Amino acid sequence: MSATINCKEFADYFVVPIRNKLYPAYVFEVEGKPYAIEEYYLNDLRHISYIKVPPQIFDEPMIAKEMYEVAVSLIQLFDELEMKETVYSPLGLAEMNYLHELLTSMIHKRLQVYLLHSSVTLEEQNNVFLTPVPGYRKIILSTNMAESSVTVPDVKYVIDFCLTRTLVCDEDTNYQSLRLCWASKSSCNQRKGRAGRVSKGYCYRLVRKDFWTNYIPENAVPEMLRCPLGSTVLKVKLLDMGEPRALLATALSPPSIGDIERTILQLKEVGALAISTHPEEENPYDGELTFLGRVLAQLPVDQQLGKLIVLGHVFGCLEECLIIAAALSFKNFFAMPFRQHLDGYRNKMNFSGNSKSDCIALVDAFKVTNIPCMHYNINFLCALQEELDWGRANYIQIKRIREVAELFEELKNRIKPFNMYINTQPPIMDQEYIYKQRFILQVVMAGAFYPNYFTFGQCDEEIAVKELAGRDSKTIVMLKNIPPYGFLYYKQLQSLFRQCGQVKSIAYDGTRAFVEFSRNPAERFKTLPAVYMALKMFQLRIPLELNVHPPEMIEGKMEVVTFTGLRHTRVNVDFQKQIVEPMQTSFDALEQSQTIASLPLSICVTEVVEVGHFWGYRIDEKNMTALKRLTAEINHLDLMPLPVRPYPDLVCLAQFTEFENKRYYRAQILYVSGDSAEVFFVDYGNRSRVFLNLLKEIPNYLRELPFQALEFKLCKMRPSAKSLVCGEQWSYGASQRFASLVNDCALIVKVYSVVHSVLHVDVYRYSGIKEVNIRDMLIEEGYAELAEESYESKQSNELKEFYSKQVENEENASVTLKKKQEEKRLTEMLLNHFSANKFGTPNCKVTSEMVSFLYEAIKT
Template identity: 30%
Template sequence: MAGFANIFSMMENTAPININVGQGYKFLDENSLTTIECEEPFVSTLQSGGKSYADEIKEQEEDDWKKQMLRLQAASLSDCVSIPDSTMSSIHLEDITTIGTHAAPVDDLAEDENYSQFDWKKKTQQVLPIDAHKSQLLKLVTNHVVSIIKGATGCGKSTQLPLYILEEFKNKRKPVQIVVTQPRRIAAVSVAERVCRERNWRVGDLVGYQIGQNKVASDYTKLLFCTTGVLLHRLVKQKSIDNINYIILDEVHERDKDMDFLMIVIKKLMRSNAGKTHIVLMSATLDSYKLSKYFSHWSQSAGSFQSARIHNITAHHPHVIHKFFLEQFQSVEPTLYRKLPTPSLSKPGITSEQYQYVCSLVSTFDRLEASEAKKVCGSVLIFLPGIHEITEMHSALDEFMKSHNHNLSKLKKPQIQWKVFVLHSSIPKEQQDLVFSRPPPDMRKIVLSTNIAESSITVSDVKYVVDFCLTKVLTVAEGSNYSSLQLEWASESSCQQRAGRVGRVSEGRVYYMITSDFYNQLPVEDTPEMLRSPLDSLVLHAKMLDMGEPVHIFGLAMDPPDIGNIKRTILSLKEIGALFPTSNGEYRDDDGDITFMGEVMSSLPVDPRVAKLIYLGYIFNVLEDTVIMAAAMSVKNPFSSPYREEMDAYCSKLIWADSTCSDLIAFLNLYKVWHGEKARGFFDRSRGPSEKMWARQNFVQLSSLREIEKLVTDIMNRLRHHEMRTDPENVPADHERPIILKIIIGGAFYPNYFFRGKESGQIDEKDALKTLGGHDPMNTVYLRGLPSSQLNLVPLYANEIKQHMTFCPPSDMKIFADSRENDGLKKIEEMGLANKKDGGAHSAVEGGSLLKPGGVTRYINIRIIYVENLSRFWAQNTDRHHELVDIHRLINIPENLVSLPNGGTPPRIGTVCAAPFSDRKYYRAKVLAVKGKMVLVKYIDYGNEKEVPLSELRLFGPTLKDEDLSIRKPFAFECSLAEVTPSIMLDHHGLWSPQAIQWFKDNFLNSMRALSAEIYSIVDGIVKIILFDSDFDTHGDPVNKKLIDIGYAAFIEEHYRSKLDHDNRIRELFCEGLDDIEDDEADLAAGADYKDDGRKKITVSLVGPFSPLETSVYAPVQSVCMKPVHIDRESVNCVLLDTEPQDSHQRLLVSAFATANATSEFLKVRETTLMPNIPGLPALLCLVFAPQVELRADKDRTKVMGALCGLGYRMSEEGKFEALYAENDMEIAFDIQIPLGSDPS
């Protein structure tokens, strides 16, 4: 941790900083660098290299395999001298190495005892299509090294074929090991459970499963279901398939990255396996011919490579499925049909007319079933590409239902109610589970789903499928390493899968929202994931496999990726430290030796950059925290965002983030609270709310939390293999941990850095104040869209606007109109959202300040009487102390006070009366709230608040009439120390630390010493002061500076309104008396008491609310420096407000993931973290975590002005400097001065 302390000593040090330039740093002779501009779009140096490289690789691989097999044949013949030549020619290589010959010797009787422990009788009499093919399939998979089985969904291939093989070996009393892969975790578990349920076996005995490190198996297990990734990790680690008899790859058609790479690995390992392991490939919609050619293998008898054998399982669907294309149901709404757009292969999308047409289509289902006298309404499944389209479709259905049912009610016809459900990955599991419920007979269930319902989730009662034939896929943006979510037309294969969702319990209907001609133009299969997504994890697997260079390995894929994508991935891995720049000591742009960090990354089931977060967590000894954050980023979002409850969900997420402005720390806080409460039994029904209720209240997905828990255990177990554990002797202090975590986040996700600044359209504070007509940007928002002609009718709209602003209590809201804007700019001041104050908070300026009775002065003598923190404390002017003593004496004369009227009727809010304090003496107090028999009051001459019994309040009697104590100005005024802010090193929330508050109280609260305050400004009734205490500091330095010197505070510029007031005071030579300061709140309140007189004539659509403090960020990385940056709506930083607009230092937002939009016009960032506002921190993070840095000096070489950060450069053959990874180079200007040392060389 010493290194971490040294890093931050640089930021806290106020002395000049000297940097000695060493390895990894280089100075270029550049002029002073102040801003970074990207004038032209960046052109990638890594252009697409095509896929032709793979042809030569595959040809060479086949030739090597052939030679190897011929050598093996020769060796086998020399060892088998007892076999006559006449018979040897008829023996296949597959027959020489029969099933099980490679397994450890097992006594037949012992093996028979293992099998005999289990009941082999089938518990269900269900006949499946695959049963008729049993003998053929067993012969196929036994006699051939590679077999391909194509069968429709539901034919039984996933459950029955593994059982056929297992039973065959049981009958022969032979040992066997069968591994079956599934593309999804849920499928691996559910298939294993289904197989065991069919034979009444316990899961984990003869049949088990493994997902991640969660393995439910035993020594008896002979059939293991697992995810594709589990087998891939196992084979990469073992580099052998010899201990497995059968590898069955199910759902091969999905072609995700792991599946394609697993097939590469199996093909490589088959060369050394000599046919001892049998490979079975299964799917419902695969291109069997293409797969057969890919898995061709050497046949000794034929003396050539033979394609894999194929077997088709024909199955008849139990119910008829009718399919209709758009032209076949145009009679649904002929007029609207003619308005439907002609679909375009290059421009996929959905128009409003198409949404409306589907609504009319669903309505025809009502009439169709009414004519058929159906008692139950068939459910409708509508496939849509994403959540935006789901929302649009939902809105269209809602509007249609309202108008349609209204018409039916006028005609007195029976109505069928529609109940809409949503299936999407962002929807909580509890909401998703509702789609499986059975609706009442007079209600139709309509399910709006993405392709999640294509295969992962089955809704059995679906009778109608409406398919827009669209999907969204993650694709690497051309010429970059950024991925994007592209809207594309679905493949015929996917459309067939979707059509298979109907006809399970009755006949079904499928309606395609495209014509049959256009359907025939759709691609036959989906684009394999390997061709369109990042390859980081696979490149690391290729390095760990150690069977050739990455390009060579990928060249063996069924559909090889573009070589440019491979090279770009390798450069990216070098940038994050997973690969060395060189391979065997020589620089290669298509290869690099793997580092220890790369080995760790390869072993973890998370993205390499997320794995780097874990690695840095180990270095800084916060390993467990980073593992939790990494696990949360690798599963479905643990925060739920229920449909149409997004705002409440967002507010809940802000609470979990705990003012850190970090999605990752929000994940961490959530998991720790849930895990801790669960451990102490908080969710036991007898002691607290149920776990489900707690999750609903906090907008949390329990299923995701449980997945995180399993993944955390999985990752920690894997890390132990690398001897990576937390050091209990060197744990960071609690106040250090938040800042350490943010620094680690910055290191893990370099170069996903995004800066606040004018380059991204940042508004300055003066413009913000102008936008709001001089009102405080910290608590004012505005709406646009009100016509100018309506400005005089603003009172009519006040109450309605308040109703829509549900996040702010109407009583705390004030509304006014600004006629200077042509569009009728509306502004709302949210009194109470920022720096919430009660009615007496501005007591220093109520009706004029009483800081000093008459006269004008820059300094006043004060006594600090009440402290909340250093930005909010109350003081009294000591020159008026005698007045306060007189008032206190008068109040405490019993005959001067009277009891409340009518036996204790509560006074109105805002009434000034007399209230007792703990010393039983009475003081002036303002009523803030009444709570039953208790009253919350504020002691206006001292600043503090207290609850007192209603019965103890007193009103001022007639004898005090001449004193006017109820309207006499308060003696206490609210103060704040000027030009200081809390040290972020002591409190990551940006609040004053307990140490700083206690130090201030100990030295200045109720001090009898003379304190002098220089008035810096007075804004909103708060007096900004620079505090002096000659007895405390003999050098004359202000207390403000002392706080900075001892580390409790940091310097910060005052905000614009404060500086403006300060400048006015200086300019007018103190002519503005303190008694003349008017309360801004009175001006703002001028429009607060509008009353609605019922004259509502028109409907006005306002846009907003907006804040001038909303800020945007820009990316300094070369390849995307001109692109706008959008923060994902699920992030706590999706509305990024600049709370310190007066501070010109750089602010840094770090994103774990950045993707381009479909057209690569902008970047979308998610899992974001806003770095602390520490001057120089962005520059420091770049210097620490960039692989190479070139420092930019000013022309006199006296100080560092900026740096070029990136992977570095090399000398080309032409003798020119050539950037290694120019796309990700970033040039940054420093916002702090860093003087050069005496020897910059």
């Protein structure tokens, strides 16, 4: 038997009656012949006594920073003895990552570090059995999954922190979690057995000898005393063998009466046990099994997952609920390779769409994976190698998704006796079907997992606005600890975030920097995936290191005293327009005030993004004259092909045909597909698909001119309940009605506020001689309802008068302009010296810290 089994406890439980006496069952011991394993404790490690180890407290299990240093010192000392042997160290995932960073930072040590954890892909787990490269030491950082069933033959040293993560159930919420606690002596002995398989071994326990003797428990707490009893109680009820507490009292480690009572109450809350109609007759230790309880007792999944399946049958989304139940019963089939977590996270985000739900990501990934095989046949690709390659490319573990497919089929068969079948008839599809089904699925998940589910709410906008200096938290992340003259290193910063998304601009403000990602102008307002990717970088502790020059050296090279004022100046780097210049006053006051001063505006709508969100351009005489002049100038140029391969966010000249009249206009590439690209015309606001050979290079002076297209949003309006059935989308009927109201006619808009260059407006159209507010029409017809404007919008509205006064103060504006021009001249001089490598190679490193203020906050 395993070393963790308490043989005496089993022998005393299975007693044998002989002549009116009870004798324990006989224990047969099979002696093995392992090699000797020497044990050492912290008291024995005098050769590394220079590390001050803090005292260990039984009630506060943790690994202090000094203990990691002890482990690293031991590994260094092993190199002085023999190089080829393997070191095994049992840890949790967070501890493994930290120790891995410490070991990989040892530059001159030849180490091959492998991780053994359930979240690591199966291919990476198999690497622990590889023979190390000659001259290198193999180090295995593992969880307690290596305590049994795994034999790595060349392990000679075991470093044990004597800690483990144990699955426990919270007494108040019944929520299961892995909690760090001290491992039992039997478990530590099992770990010790990883060494000494083929030669003499050594085990280093990083606890003091007296702590081991007096505080480390002999055996672990049995699972029946720390895990949920729901499944056990349901099976007892199905056998109809009396009250659960009576039968469970005969168990080897009987649970407490309080745990049984709590489990009965929770099963009644789920609906698996019936509640008596007479409260005075209610039995807190028993209840009658309901239909739902009989179904849950037959399913090899958790109670919440079983309830999800039943609710899925009721609400017509049984197939999706079966997939979720099967997937959540196993380890995550999304691959998160070590050091490639960001790529794996991006893939999962793509599968989840806009839902931000792991469960919906599982459903979509499972369905996509099974498209080639039809009816979920697990042999869904032509060849094993092709199957594995597809899985690696999409960060999906094929072996685990096969297990999910097998359980999916088993669950389908188990619910057939209850007359539950997946609907094989194709649904009646309409424009809203997908959104409605997702909405229903989210409602079902909330009902099944109640109260353990999350929704997205609103965080404190005022705090976010102040911290981000009025910038858009949906498109921006903020960095702190930016070095002096940080704008010189903008290309390094851009490359660090390139794996997250397309960087539109970087604004430097003192020791802070605001990295803004490009938003597709044809998409609705939402937090960009690139922002979530950047936050994931922060969670994964991916360092944002910059190679910099000491500021004193820069100033010494320039030999100009006035440069010291640029150490932390406010500089904006615009990658679209390819310019680096000092920032304007906060909130772009001058530009906004000029827009507001020209109210009301007569506009033409060119692109509807969604209800209340659209693009257009001004059709007053002054603006139309300027547009015609710009178009004429562009089309009189000798246009040149693009000097680079087209890529998203590139500003260029693109051809547009109107009434058989072909002309070139300024455009921004949205995405490239094959031999064509989707472009957005930045002066008019419309989109078009253009062949790549019809895209031309734009001169710098034309690129720097302000774009004339305006983005609008109807103010004081939100979707009604009828529209919210589609989740975050407006209903199809609302979209059609709004498009009919704004297209093919001139509109009058009155600006309420300007937020992140988007005009929040009231829109009017003429019906005969009467002026009609479009928002009021949508509200009257039931598509929308009145809503309060955001904090930023209300603040912008209140400051309109202040902006107007600032524009009128021409003298102050002139002084500010001269100062900005001088700053721009000095900034360009610095950038020219830096690009010419006159400062030499940067010899310092600075690590910046990331902060983000999302408007979306998780609520339980």
